[in-house]
Amino acid sequence: MRARALYxxxxxxxxxxxxxxxxxxxxxxxxxxxxxxxxxxxxxxxxYITFDIIISAALVLGLPMLVTLVLRGSGAGxxxxxxxxxxxxxxxxxxxxxxxxDMLFLGGTTGLLLSWVDVEVVRANALATPVMxxxxxxxxxxxxxxxxxxxxxxxxxxxxxxxxxxx
Numbered sequence: 001m002r003a004r005a006l007y008x009x010x011x012x013x014x015x016x017x018x019x020x021x022x023x024x025x026x027x028x029x030x031x032x033x034x035x036x037x038x039x040x041x042x043x044x045x046x047x048y049i050t051f052d053i054i055i056s057a058a059l060v061l062g063l064p065m066l067v068t069l070v071l072r073g074s075g076a077g078x079x080x081x082x083x084x085x086x087x088x089x090x091x092x093x094x095x096x097x098x099x100x101x102d103m104l105f106l107g108g109t110t111g112l113l114l115s116w117v118d119v120e121v122v123r124a125n126a127l128a129t130p131v132m133x134x135x136x137x138x139x140x141x142x143x144x145x146x147x148x149x150x151x152x153x154x155x156x157x158x159x160x161x162x163x164x165x166x167x
Contacts, residue, residue, distance in 0.1 A: 007064070007104040010111040014056055017115040022049045024122045030130035031121070037132040039124070048121070056114055063107040067099045081159045102154060106147065113143045 025045040032041025070078050075087050086095040116139040124130045 003101045003104045003108075007108045010108040010115075011060065013115055014060055014111045017118045018049065018052060018056070021052070021118040021122050025049075025125055029121070029125045033124065033130075033132040033136075037134065037136065039130040052114070052118065056111065060107045060111040060114070063103040063110070064100060067096065067103050071096050071099070081155055082161045085161050085165070086159060098158060102150075102158070105150065109143060109146060113139060 022045065025048065027045055029043060029045055029048055030039030030041065031043040031048050032039070034040045071092065075083070078087075080086060080095075080099075085091060120132055120136045120139075124132050124136075
C-alpha cells in the first residue's frame with residue numbers, strides 16, 4: 001500500500017511539473033543539451049510538452065499497467081529468475097504483488113527524473129544562453145545508480161526461490 005501511495009504522489013508531482021513547465025517555458029526552447037551542458041537541440045514549447053506527456057504516460061503510467069497485462073496471460077513476455085517457480089498458481093499472487101511494487105517503484109523513480117529534467121529545462125531556458133550546469137547531471141546519475149542497483153537486487157534476491165522451497 002505504501003508503494004501505491006508514494007507512486008500516487010509522484011504522479012501528482014509529474015502533473016504539476018508538466019503544467020508548471022508549460023507555463024514557464026518560452027515559445028522556442030532548447031530541448032536537448034550535450035555533455036558540456038550547451039544547448040544542441042531546439043524546438044517549440046508545445047512540441048516539448050507533448051513529447052513530455054507521451055513519454056510520461058508510456059513510462060510512468062505504462063510500467064504498472066504492464067504487470068497486469070503480462071500476468072493476465074501465460075506470462076510469456078515475463079523475464080524473471082526462476083520463472084517456473086513464480087508462475088505456479090500458488091505463487092502467482094505474491095509474484096503479482098512484488099511485480100506491481102517493483103513497477104510502481106521504477107515508474108515512480110522515472111517520474112521523479114522526468115520532473116527534475118523539466119525543472120532543469122525551464123531553468124536553462126530562463127538564461128540568455130540556455131545551458132545546463134554540471135549539477136543538472138546529479139539526478140540523472142542518481143537515477144541510473146538506483147535503477148541498476150534495484151535491478152540487481154530484483155535479479156539476485158527479490159525473485160530468488162525461498163530457501164525451504166529450493167529443488
